[in-house]
Amino acid sequence: MIETKGLTKYFDDFRAVNDVSFFVKTGEVLAMLGPNGAGKTTTVRMMTSILAPTAGTCTIAGYDVLQHPEQVRSHVGVLTEQHGLYERMKGEEYLDFFGEIYHLPRRERRERALSLMERFGLGDALDKRLGEYSKGMKQKLALVRAMLHNPPVLLLDEPTSAMDPQSAKQVRDAIIDLRQDERTFMITTHNLPEAQLLADRIAIIRHGRIIAKGTFEELATGFVGDPIMELKVIGRINGLEKDLSDMVQVKESGIDWLRYTVSDPYVVNPALLRRVTEMGVDVVTLSQITQSLEDIYLQVVKEDEAQEAHNGNDNS
Numbered sequence: 001m002i003e004t005k006g007l008t009k010y011f012d013d014f015r016a017v018n019d020v021s022f023f024v025k026t027g028e029v030l031a032m033l034g035p036n037g038a039g040k041t042t043t044v045r046m047m048t049s050i051l052a053p054t055a056g057t058c059t060i061a062g063y064d065v066l067q068h069p070e071q072v073r074s075h076v077g078v079l080t081e082q083h084g085l086y087e088r089m090k091g092e093e094y095l096d097f098f099g100e101i102y103h104l105p106r107r108e109r110r111e112r113a114l115s116l117m118e119r120f121g122l123g124d125a126l127d128k129r130l131g132e133y134s135k136g137m138k139q140k141l142a143l144v145r146a147m148l149h150n151p152p153v154l155l156l157d158e159p160t161s162a163m164d165p166q167s168a169k170q171v172r173d174a175i176i177d178l179r180q181d182e183r184t185f186m187i188t189t190h191n192l193p194e195a196q197l198l199a200d201r202i203a204i205i206r207h208g209r210i211i212a213k214g215t216f217e218e219l220a221t222g223f224v225g226d227p228i229m230e231l232k233v234i235g236r237i238n239g240l241e242k243d244l245s246d247m248v249q250v251k252e253s254g255i256d257w258l259r260y261t262v263s264d265p266y267v268v269n270p271a272l273l274r275r276v277t278e279m280g281v282d283v284v285t286l287s288q289i290t291q292s293l294e295d296i297y298l299q300v301v302k303e304d305e306a307q308e309a310h311n312g313n314d315n316s
Helices: 040-047 069-074 091-101 106-119 135-147 165-181 192-198 216-224 265-278 293-315
Strands: 002-011 014-024 029-033 055-060 076-079 153-157 184-189 201-206 209-214 228-233 249-253 257-261 283-288
Touching (some): 014 029, 014 040, 014 201, 014 209, 029 192, 040 055, 040 184, 076 135, 091 106, 091 135, 106 135, 135 153, 135 165, 165 192, 184 192, 192 293, 201 293
Parallel strands (some): 153 184
Antiparallel strands (some): 002 014, 002 055, 228 283
């Protein structure tokens, strides 16, 4: 549904986006992570035909962003950091205005506007001027506007920024719900737990380059290593590390616990439990130590920084 190949953007001599390639299948969520200035917003603007790429290609729902900009825009809903809200207008007037731009019949655009505003807890704000909306309300209204024409692709730039926890949860729940309709999302965010919750695939961008991409599990294995398991027993470990050294690599241990890495937990863990039980050791728990997206993100950036420093030394 979304595919970019070698997408590149220069502003004079500054290269904001450098050879970005990725794809998002129908019904998937891709989270693009990166610091401010990494190229996330510029990438989104090229994907919506707002900016022309200096090089490379991008297609949305089969339409090229350069050759078919109108078809691209009709298939995409966009939430950007700068909402461009007309603060003198009332909520209902604002959505009716954009519904007309999308060529929606009057009755349909009104029904969709009412339904979406109710969905995001804004039903009682339809008659308020947008200048009276809070930051969170404005963010939700901008998301309603992006969804008004029922697009199959949504590009959401920091969708829950400036929102209170309840509003942010409403948006996340809506994204999860909309995926059931085979809707495709690309989300840029600084909220790593949110990305881990929502995304099928993750792309990390730095200095305009994609420095890592894949599923959470692929990134965890590639940059953090094999899963870490923790075995907790009743009593003391008493040298259990040595008894299990032919099966797993023990990383650390305490009085009544030990942690080990395992490449194939579905095979190794049952065998390890059988051996421990045969030894007369009572097991309290065997669980995986949760790896977070923050751990992976920091490791990816650390390795990229080291590679940059190495390349810099080679060129000096």
